[in-house]
Amino acid sequence: MVKENIKGKIGVLIENHFDPTEYHLFKEVFPSRGYDVDLISHLWGNKAGIEFSSNPEPDPITKRDRIELYVTVDKEVADVVLSDYKGFMLIGAYAMDRLRYEAHPVKGQPNQSPAVKFLRKAMRTPGLKIGTICHSLWLLCADPSLLKGRKVTCSNNLIYDVQNAGADVQFGDDGPVRLFVDGDLISARHPGDGITKEFIERFIEEIERR
């Protein structure tokens, strides 16, 4: 690929138990539209990187056995320079629950995990797009100031966590809507809806909107 055609970088926040179908599409669609993809996580001081595994997916050859996908991440979320990126995607399944680990809970103090601190900064940056899908709003639930009054959609199982965090879940005829854009926050319901590609396309459209 000719590097001068690159329009920018997208950061994907990831941890163990990520959704492999979303991962495949992030890696396919963003580069085809001119965006590099960086995987970002909290590395607990491991400079060489950490290997994370996905939730199991069907083996592409046997179609029966379930296999895990492994990725190595060497970018620490606490070191991310926001201006290097056009936007950040929070991958679905259970990964974002792990990134909000609060090592020292203190009454009245907002979540101090590196990923939540990063999001507080990122979501205060006008024009910087944040994409969430399925269960990934969990990361924002860790600090309700990030979700209060925001219009979003999410997986059925997440509705109450998200509402308890003060967000306004958008409903359609069959539960939460498939896709919703509220300013710089773009949310999608569930990869099982076949929404992921449309979600990525819409995310890019919002980035490129003048």
Added chain:
Amino acid sequence: MSLKGKKIAILLESDYCEHEIWYYKNRFAEEEADVVFMTRLWGYESLTFKGHDHQVPFVCNQSFEGKDGKEMDEDELNRLSAIIVPSGFVADRLRYTEDLSKLPPATAFMKRAFANRTILKGLICHGLWLLAPTPNVIRGRRVVAHNNLHGDVINMGAEFVDEDVVVDGDLVTARTGDHCHLFARRIIDLLHERHSYSG
């Protein structure tokens, strides 16, 4: 003194933590309690779940729902001495519902259990997620959960207590699946105390 005649229900779904569930199965049996694993059977005779860490199958053939998808009979519910919502992603899976106009059946079951203070409620690690659709039952109560759920607990209106096991009346909570032995120990002690009150 044993726990003979006490019935302990443990809710189950896939992504349960093997070492934890096996520990309860044996530890409560050692006290001679009657341990039953309950799930939503979706009309099947039994369902086989897979563990989170080693994908070990676990067959579950009892339901917290009554016949024909109705809720559990009041007498049957009141015969339970304790209900445990375990760690892993059991609670997230059990709160799935196809009918968003009603509480998920597992949450509705817990809400009824909270209305009866003689039933001990034990929730550990990520188990508190099951109560998110009905946060009133733990509003203002002292609980602990996995540190990942710190925000969820506060968003539900409960008080997050930074200890490995927390008792608040008929509610026992513990931090992670790795604390299952301390959690089980406390539940056994509380059931003994309750046993002696009732003679």
